[in-house]
């Protein structure tokens with residue numbers, strides 16, 4: 001596994017003597033201008049681009065790189081130090097539809113922080129890895145000469161690595177290797193920051209080393225700005241923040257809602273339209289049938305680029321990009337046994353308020369009909385044989401054992417509804433409510449336990465971008481399960497190891513309070529997310545809808561026409577068609593709930609025998625309320641939000657309970673004629689399938705608990721040891737509810753807003 005080119009130190013090759021030298025080129029896919037080289041034998045392109053050099057301060061230690069390789073390249077290595085023994089090496093290979101990568105330094109190595117950028121692609125002919133490499137310009141024993149040129153080494157292999165899904169996989173000797181001279185001096189671009197945002201910027205010529213000089217000592221002082229103070233500043237316009245801001249402004253408080261992203265649905269000014277829907281106000285975020293295309297878009301700008309799991313960074317947060325499965329909570333979702341304080345048990349008045357503002361529907365098409373129902377019908381046949389009943393799920397929220405029903409959503413009039421179409425609209429109509437988008441909050445400004453304002457990146461909102469509070473004013477963080485912890489860390493609140501990472505970032509460190517004012521709370525601990533496992537089936541009755549592959553660019557014409565006419569038909573619904581639940585008692589005597597979600601199509605098929613891909617459908621089985629496994633989330637040195645400890649199956653009883661549930665689902669498969677389980681296939685036991693499941697694929701995007709009520713916030717959702725800082729979002733939920741969480745979260749946001757308004761000492 002040690003590459004032999006790492007052992008070539010004796011060769012002592014320098015960039016200047018190499019025949020093959022880099023030159024500038026523009027990647028026509030993402031528009032970035034790289035300095036790089038295409039090896040003529042294997043037709044692999046290697047490119048690098050760096051931030052501008054500076055004359056004062058510290059030169060940046062990061063770059064954006066890309067490797068574009070024909071699909072026959074099983075893995076590629078790039079050595080940043082050229083032919084030297086102690087050199088930083090990047091390796092990458094394709095795995096199904098993604099590129100897997102790691103850095104190595106003779107062995108596995110953790111100094112660099114490497115993030116794949118959205119223009120990374122795998123298609124039928126090539127794989128392309130576009131990545132940001134931070135802390136990558138020096139390593140033990142070597143460094144890049146940012147103002148000069150030197151040799152880089154590459155390695156090519158036509159033999160696959162041993163475990164393509166594992167970034168740390170071992171691999172055999174490379175097939176070939178070589179060198180080229182990289183002109184680092186010519187690889188600096190003033191568009192670098194645009195590139196990080198997926199934007200090629202304006203310069204189309206080859207970058208030069210005489211790019212803009214940025215002084216890191218520049219401050220954004222604008223002494224003439226007079227800032228407007230607010231009673232409540234709410235950070236983040238996801239479901240938690242929108243509901244809190246609406247209820248607080250309804251009570252007459254002066255409220256500012258800040259959102260880092262921009263518009264989403266057409267009603268909010270969004271314009272991201274499919275070609276077939278151009279000029280209609282029906283954006284990607286409006287049309288329910290485009291949900292699956294969120295994951296296959298060639299430029300998915302709406303995901304947060306500084307969080308390593310899926311999170312929406314646009315108005316509406318997760319509710320603008322999610323499947324919109326919407327469940328009224330069952331009573332036990334707010335019980336003390338799942339971690340809520342007893343004062344939260346009476347959720348019904350708040351759930352009722354939510355349902356009145358935001359009704360659910362299990363037939364979202366405006367003509368009242370259901371479309372593409374075959375997978376629901378087939379699964380209902382299967383479940384009927386297991387003693388399940390068909391119910392209207394949200395008419396009977398407490399019936400979650402042996403029950404199924406047609407999937408329910410918070411779509412309205414055949415379009416995405418959610419809090420953006422409802423609560424936000426009433427807030428916007430009030431003169432005491434201000435909404436400001438494209439505004440990033442890094443931290444709260446505080447004097448000990450008293451919060452005095454929030455630090456934004458917009459100096460038009462106040463001196464240095466600080467927005468102040470009125471005398472008894474309060475701040476509410478609603479930036480999501482990853483976003484709110486990051487703001488707390490940057491405010492000196494959280495575990496010492498996380499605050500230490502903030503101290504390591506020159507810009508963020510400058511905004512920390514004195515260390516004597518740090519507040520030690522378990523921010524990021526005790527998180528949970530549903531572990532989920534997919535089964536893929538075929539049945540002759542199924543229309544797999546071409547696996548949703550063409551809905552964005554080339555939809556079935558009749559369905560597109562029907563939807564544009566009156567928001568009816570297939571496109572008025574998202575992919576899920578049926579949901580079901582069952583209660584289990586684990587070997588530890590604890591009760592756990594299982595949820596199933598059924599949809600036509602499949603994200604991955606792994607089978608040894610032939611199947612008809614027009615007839616595939618998926619049952620995703622989640623373990624929900626009662627899950628005992630816990631993980632930890634946090635940040636890395638780049639302040640990127642990420643799981644530090646994965647929250648799935650840390651308790652083996654969670655795994656054994658889910659395996660029992662999976663076996664039950666297919667126990668009577670032979671009673672449904674034509675129904676075939678293809679993944680796992682009949683050569684693979686369910687236990688083996690679960691045991692070898694890619695851990696990352698267990699992720700259900702339902703993260704809760706990083707600011708658990710009782711641990712980080714008190715029963716009024718106020719952050720412990722502060723006077724006037726609150727959190728209202730998924731992070732306060734102490735453990736997973738029975739179904740997909742945003743219904744429970746919105747009921748909790750209603751209840752939190754009421755408790756905050758009732759709490760003495762406020763504005």
Ligand SMILES: Cc1cc2nc3c(=O)[nH]c(=O)nc-3n(C[C@H](O)[C@H](O)[C@H](O)COP(=O)(O)OP(=O)(O)OC[C@H]3O[C@@H](n4cnc5c(N)ncnc54)[C@H](O)[C@@H]3O)c2cc1C
Nearest residue numbers: 236238240260317318322323324325441480483729730742
């Ligand atoms: C792909 C996917 C599918 C899902 N499907 C479903 C489903 O079908 N049903 C369901 O119930 N749940 C689903 N979920 C989960 C659900 O969407 C989330 O639980 C919910 O959105 C969490 O709401 P929140 O208010 O906590 O945070 P978010 O929805 O994440 O909102 C946070 C908001 O804050 C903004 N923000 C973050 N940081 C800052 C900052 N520093 N400054 C300013 N603004 C900031 C963000 O841009 C965002 O708008 C899904 C989630 C994903 C990712």
Ligand SMILES: *[C@@H]1O[C@H](CO)[C@@H](O)[C@H](O)[C@H]1NC(C)=O
Nearest residue numbers: 111112135138139140504637
């Ligand atoms: C950068 O990498 C070096 C190893 O080259 C490591 O020691 C150091 O901790 C890293 N710095 C950060 C901030 O991650």
Ligand SMILES: *[C@@H]1O[C@H](CO)[C@@H](O)[C@H](O)[C@H]1NC(C)=O
Nearest residue numbers: 029068121123124125126128
């Ligand atoms: C596949 O990707 C490569 C590299 O990004 C690109 O050049 C090529 O045009 C793509 N091919 C197809 C069929 O999309």
Ligand SMILES: *[C@@H]1O[C@H](CO)[C@@H](O)[C@H](O)[C@H]1NC(C)=O
Nearest residue numbers: 053054055056057059146147
């Ligand atoms: C940044 O790097 C260039 C090239 O090595 C060098 O000339 C310049 O002095 C460096 N800037 C600082 C502030 O060290």
Ligand SMILES: *[C@@H]1O[C@H](CO)[C@@H](O)[C@H](O)[C@H]1NC(C)=O
Nearest residue numbers: 266267268269279280281282
């Ligand atoms: C789109 O929505 C905006 C805002 O609601 C409205 O002003 C505009 O007229 C709408 N356009 C169309 C084509 O419906």
Ligand SMILES: *[C@@H]1O[C@H](CO)[C@@H](O)[C@H](O)[C@H]1NC(C)=O
Nearest residue numbers: 376377380390391405406578
């Ligand atoms: C469940 O029952 C309702 C009402 O009778 C019916 O409309 C629906 O089709 C049934 N659902 C399934 C999946 O059989």
Ligand SMILES: *[C@@H]1O[C@H](CO)[C@@H](O)[C@H](O)[C@H]1NC(C)=O
Nearest residue numbers: 260261438439440457458459
């Ligand atoms: C603040 O950050 C947001 C989100 O990253 C960005 O869209 C906006 O342009 C930034 N504003 C300024 C003034 O830099």
Ligand SMILES: *[C@@H]1O[C@H](CO)[C@@H](O)[C@H](O)[C@H]1NC(C)=O
Nearest residue numbers: 446447448449450451452517
């Ligand atoms: C911080 O608060 C203390 C009292 O808690 C007060 O004495 C001090 O003046 C405050 N400092 C600032 C800068 O407001």
Ligand SMILES: *[C@@H]1O[C@H](CO)[C@@H](O)[C@H](O)[C@H]1NC(C)=O
Nearest residue numbers: 339522525526708711712734
């Ligand atoms: C995690 O949750 C458990 C159970 O609710 C609790 O006992 C424990 O104190 C929590 N730990 C932290 C660090 O919050």
Ligand SMILES: *[C@@H]1O[C@H](CO)[C@@H](O)[C@H](O)[C@H]1NC(C)=O
Nearest residue numbers: 165606607680684688689692
């Ligand atoms: C496909 O299934 C086989 C048999 O279970 C397993 O060994 C293999 O790892 C799976 N491949 C992927 C990519 O999941």
Ligand SMILES: *[C@@H]1O[C@H](CO)[C@@H](O)[C@H](O)[C@H]1NC(C)=O
Nearest residue numbers: 540541542543612613614615
């Ligand atoms: C595959 O399924 C589709 C849809 O049911 C059907 O039209 C087609 O004939 C099937 N193909 C084969 C080879 O059976």
Ligand SMILES: *[C@@H]1O[C@H](CO)[C@@H](O)[C@H](O)[C@H]1NC(C)=O
Nearest residue numbers: 609610676677678681682683
């Ligand atoms: C496995 O499934 C395939 C496809 O249904 C079938 O042809 C084969 O006979 C099965 N093998 C066994 C051992 O059941």
